Amino acid sequence: MSHGAAPADGRIPVTVVGGYLGAGKTTLVNHLLRNAEGRRIAVLVNDFGELPIDADLIESQAGEVIGIAGGCVCCSFGSDLMGALARIARAEPAPEHVLVEASGVGLPGSVARSIALVPLFRIDSVAVLADCETVRSRAADTYMGDTITRQLAEADLVIANKADLVSPGGLAELHAWLARSAPQARVVEAIRGAVPPAVLFDDHAPASLRGAGRGLLIGAIAPQGDAAARYESASFTVRHRVDAAALARALTSPGCGVLRAKGVVRDLDGSGSVLHVVGARTETGPHAGSEAGSNPAGIACIGLRGRLDRDAIARAIAASRDPVNTAKNT
Amino acid sequence: MTVVYRARRILTMNPARPEATHVAVRDGRILGTGTLDELKGWGAYTLEDRFADKILMPGLVEGHSHTSEGTFWRYTYVGYFDRTDPEGRVWRGASSIEAAVDRLKDAGAAMTDPATSIAGWGLDPIYYGERRCSRHDLDRASTSRAVGVLHASGHILNVNTRALELAGLLRKGVDHPGIPLGDDGLPTGELKGPEAMMPAAPHVGFDRDLLACDELGLRYFAKLCVRKGVTTAADMASQLPPDAVTMMARVTGEADFPVRIVSLRRLFNINPGELIARAIELRAASGDRLRLGIIKIVVDGSIQGFSARLKWPGYHNGAPNGLWYVTPEQLRAALAGALEHGVQVHAHTNGDEATELLLDCVEEALARHPVRDHRFTIQHGQLVNAAQFRRIKALGMCVNLFSNHHFYWGDAHYSTTVGPERAERMNACATALANGVPLAIHSDAPVTPLGPLFTAWCAVNRLTASGRVLGSAERISVADALRAITLGAAYTLKLDAEVGSIECGKRADFAVLEDDPLTVAPEHLKDVRIWGTVQQGRIFPAPPPP
Numbered sequence: 075m076s077h078g079a080a081p082a083d084g085r086i087p088v089t090v091v092g093g094y095l096g097a098g099k100t101t102l103v104n105h106l107l108r109n110a111e112g113r114r115i116a117v118l119v120n121d122f123g124e125l126p127i128d129a130d131l132i133e134s135q136a137g138e139v140i141g142i143a144g145g146c147v148c149c150s151f152g153s154d155l156m157g158a159l160a161r162i163a164r165a166e167p168a169p170e171h172v173l174v175e176a177s178g179v180g181l182p183g184s185v186a187r188s189i190a191l192v193p194l195f196r197i198d199s200v201a202v203l204a205d206c207e208t209v210r211s212r213a214a215d216t217y218m219g220d221t222i223t224r225q226l227a228e229a230d231l232v233i234a235n236k237a238d239l240v241s242p243g244g245l246a247e248l249h250a251w252l253a254r255s256a257p258q259a260r261v262v263e264a265i266r267g268a269v270p271p272a273v274l275f276d277d278h279a280p281a282s283l284r285g286a287g288r289g290l291l292i293g294a295i296a297p298q299g300d301a302a303a304r305y306e307s308a309s310f311t312v313r314h315r316v317d318a319a320a321l322a323r324a325l326t327s328p329g330c331g332v333l334r335a336k337g338v339v340r341d342l343d344g345s346g347s348v349l350h351v352v353g354a355r356t357e358t359g360p361h362a363g364s365e366a367g368s369n370p371a372g373i374a375c376i377g378l379r380g381r382l383d384r385d386a387i388a389r390a391i392a393a394s395r396d397p398v399n400t401a402k403n404t
Numbered sequence: 405m406t407v408v409y410r411a412r413r414i415l416t417m418n419p420a421r422p423e424a425t426h427v428a429v430r431d432g433r434i435l436g437t438g439t440l441d442e443l444k445g446w447g448a449y450t451l452e453d454r455f456a457d458k459i460l461m462p463g464l465v466e467g468h469s470h471t472s473e474g475t476f477w478r479y480t481y482v483g484y485f486d487r488t489d490p491e492g493r494v495w496r497g498a499s500s501i502e503a504a505v506d507r508l509k510d511a512g513a514a515m516t517d518p519a520t521s522i523a524g525w526g527l528d529p530i531y532y533g534e535r536r537c538s539r540h541d542l543d544r545a546s547t548s549r550a551v552g553v554l555h556a557s558g559h560i561l562n563v564n565t566r567a568l569e570l571a572g573l574l575r576k577g578v579d580h581p582g583i584p585l586g587d588d589g590l591p592t593g594e595l596k597g598p599e600a601m602m603p604a605a606p607h608v609g610f611d612r613d614l615l616a617c618d619e620l621g622l623r624y625f626a627k628l629c630v631r632k633g634v635t636t637a638a639d640m641a642s643q644l645p646p647d648a649v650t651m652m653a654r655v656t657g658e659a660d661f662p663v664r665i666v667s668l669r670r671l672f673n674i675n676p677g678e679l680i681a682r683a684i685e686l687r688a689a690s691g692d693r694l695r696l697g698i699i700k701i702v703v704d705g706s707i708q709g710f711s712a713r714l715k716w717p718g719y720h721n722g723a724p725n726g727l728w729y730v731t732p733e734q735l736r737a738a739l740a741g742a743l744e745h746g747v748q749v750h751a752h753t754n755g756d757e758a759t760e761l762l763l764d765c766v767e768e769a770l771a772r773h774p775v776r777d778h779r780f781t782i783q784h785g786q787l788v789n790a791a792q793f794r795r796i797k798a799l800g801m802c803v804n805l806f807s808n809h810h811f812y813w814g815d816a817h818y819s820t821t822v823g824p825e826r827a828e829r830m831n832a833c834a835t836a837l838a839n840g841v842p843l844a845i846h847s848d849a850p851v852t853p854l855g856p857l858f859t860a861w862c863a864v865n866r867l868t869a870s871g872r873v874l875g876s877a878e879r880i881s882v883a884d885a886l887r888a889i890t891l892g893a894a895y896t897l898k899l900d901a902e903v904g905s906i907e908c909g910k911r912a913d914f915a916v917l918e919d920d921p922l923t924v925a926p927e928h929l930k931d932v933r934i935w936g937t938v939q940q941g942r943i944f945p946a947p948p949p950p
Binding site: 094095096121124150152153154155156157177178179181184185187188190191192193217218220221 | 572573575578579580581583598599600602603606672673674675713725727728729730731732733734757760761
């Protein structure tokens with residue numbers, strides 16, 4: 075039996091993975107496949123020029139499609155990203171999450187804007203990898219510099235990879251540089267692409283735990299294993315009506331320290347709204363799957379340990395309350 | 405058996421014997437040129453008199469086209485300029501958007517299945533003033549069928565309301581730089597760039613790789629070649645999957661197939677090492693009329709699409725710099741591997757920054773693998789500057805410049821893309837020749853129409869569609885232009901020992917002309933009438949239109 079099911083609004087979330095050659099896009103993708111925890115992930119790569127999947131994960135290969143352990147697949151899309159997306163959406167069962175690996179010189183923001191044209195998909199985030207050791211010199215390169223800075227400027231999340239190869243002082247300089255080059259983005263450090271799946275994927279739990287009446291499964295977003303030492307999560311109950319879009323935007327402010335947030339809240343008109351935040355990106359829409367009005371509504375957030383500011387988030391929630399209906403809702 | 409052709413004049417491109425009245429042919433190859441008396445020594449012959457009032461030139465060589473020029477003719481042509489189809493019918497240019505729409509409407513009226521879409525190609529709204537083509541315009545062609553028209557540049561697709569609906573784009577809130585919205589908040593139907601085009605393209609009949617070619621397309625392409633005097637044509641960027649190679653080998657191998665196709669494998673969906681191995685494999689699979697084994701690398705985009713990589717000061721209108729289509733790492737690996745294994749490389753660069761990166765990488769690869777006579781060729785090279793031509797010469801490279809661009813987009817280059825000074829030195833044929841750089845010129849068909857004599861006219865006159873002479877200093881002589889479309893292009897394809905001139909030992913490939921390109925006024929070079937071709941001694945008249 076498939077767990078996970080289709081996302082609340084029926085659209086499949088897509089993460090566009092960008093970054094220059096050698097920054098670790100393929101390593102990240104393989105890390106996420108190894109830690110898929112039962113999610114059906116479809117990986118789309120520009121081409122099979124270099125084999126994008128670690129050999130031990132491959133179960134089969136037929137032409138442009140690689141079968142991966144755990145029901146995941148990897149396809150090359152060549153010059154026809156839209157065609158590949160259409161095929162993926164028709165697959166039975168449909169994937170729960172799509173990872174699109176942009177080419178090293180591709181602009182992942184442009185790729186995301188194009189994917190957003192297809193109504194079946196929702197851009198979850200644009201994650202751009204930066205090689206901690208080389209990104210600054212690459213960004214100064216005569217030929218490739220502006221491509222790299224444009225990639226970073228379009229990121230919702232910057233994954234500063236190979237962080238173990240740089241001294242603490244070097245990392246501090248890198249963060250200062252990233253704060254100027256990608257001021258909109260949240261930055262996480264990683265070693266060998268090891269970013270907790272909870273940062274890049276929606277909460278994921280067996281369908282048996284998702285039943286009506288449970289509302290939002292706050293706990294599922296919590297980082298597991300080693301990541302728990304570096305990341306933390308927090309959840310908030312939201313009893314009053316809020317301006318969901320404004321709340322989502324507020325959660326992107328650097329002060330909140332939110333890497334990822336998901337919530338179901340009652341919007342100003344009383345309808346259920348689902349809210350996604352990944353770094354700089356927000357998305358809100360009707361929550362089709364439940365009667366949010368009758369369930370406890372809330373928001374789950376994940377951030378770097380020590381950076382996730384619960385007070386700031388609580389203030390953001392309070393500030394997004396509907397001023398007119400506040401009294402009768404609380 | 406020997407055939408001696410008598411002609412009014414034979415322009416040989418052999419400087420030792422530049423003209424003749426007769427050419428002797430045996431087994432598809434040339435025994436020699438001269439007077440009949442000179443050729444009698446080869447023994448018994450048949451005298452062929454049908455070209456007695458014609459001019460023979462070496463079969464023309466199109467050094468950069470795509471066999472998909474043949475594929476496009478199954479769609480409705482709605483371009484601004486007259487264009488000849490493979491059967492020889494001249495499609496009159498559409499003088500207005502209304503005229504283009506009428507033609508699409510007629511195409512729809514001729515269809516029986518109500519679900520069939522209407523696909524047009526060649527639209528060029530820059531000639532219709534400020535007005536853009538909108539979905540409402542195309543709705544006049546049909547509201548029930550999906551209608552789509554590809555622009556001449558290949559970079560923009562206009563669709564009607566039905567096509568937007570089928571593509572899921574007829575909604576508010578579409579947020580994409582390539583999809584302008586109307587006052588009603590809905591897309592206008594103009595889809596700019598490959599990504600914006602992709603959701604709608606399959607619904608209007610453009611559901612395939614636009615540069616790919618099928619069997620029908622290849623046959624149409626060959627018919628066009630005969631009409632344009634072309635006996636050798638480069639098919640500049642294919643992925644050459646095995647079944648396409650099998651089809652091309654079969655079709656080109658047919659006894660009456662009139663063209664030698666040189667098809668290049670593009671660096672795409674394959675890593676550089678595998679590409680080199682595949683090129684060596686393909687080279688071995690070459691046949692007489694299908695030549696394989698050269699690789700193509702696309703370094704940047706196009707200038708009119710603002711996706712070419714320009715050096716400082718960039719685009720004249722302030723557009724951000726273009727896109728790289730390859731990483732320097734891939735480029736270096738492909739170039740080094742190619743030199744090491746004797747594989748030739750043709751590299752597309754439009755912007756001068758893309759050219760500069762290519763030259764840096766070639767220089768580096770040559771330092772490691774000092775190969776002589778590699779003939780790596782820059783394709784388009786539209787903004788190559790004088791300093792770069794000097795480097796190109798020093799590195800042993802060739803250029804194949806895009807002369808047709810002056811005519812079709814020269815005015816836009818002058819006013820918008822690169823500004824007056826650089827527009828005047830685009831496709832700098834004279835500078836290339838002055839620096840001793842081996843030169844070819846091309847059409848990039850179907851981007852502009854196939855026709856080397858037209859391309860030569862462009863290089864000689866450098867006229868834009870509005871009549872401006874764009875860079876008189878870069879004009880070249882008719883003789884130089886004719887060399888560029890024969891021996892020059894053959895040299896870039898490493899076929900100059902076989903074709904490109906009419907001389908002893910070479911293939912009996914001729915362009916058969918009604919008029920003499922060396923005596924017509926240079927401004928009429930494009931109007932030289934073409935009777936057909938001779939290819940490997942086989943005669944191919946261009947049949948009259950039905």
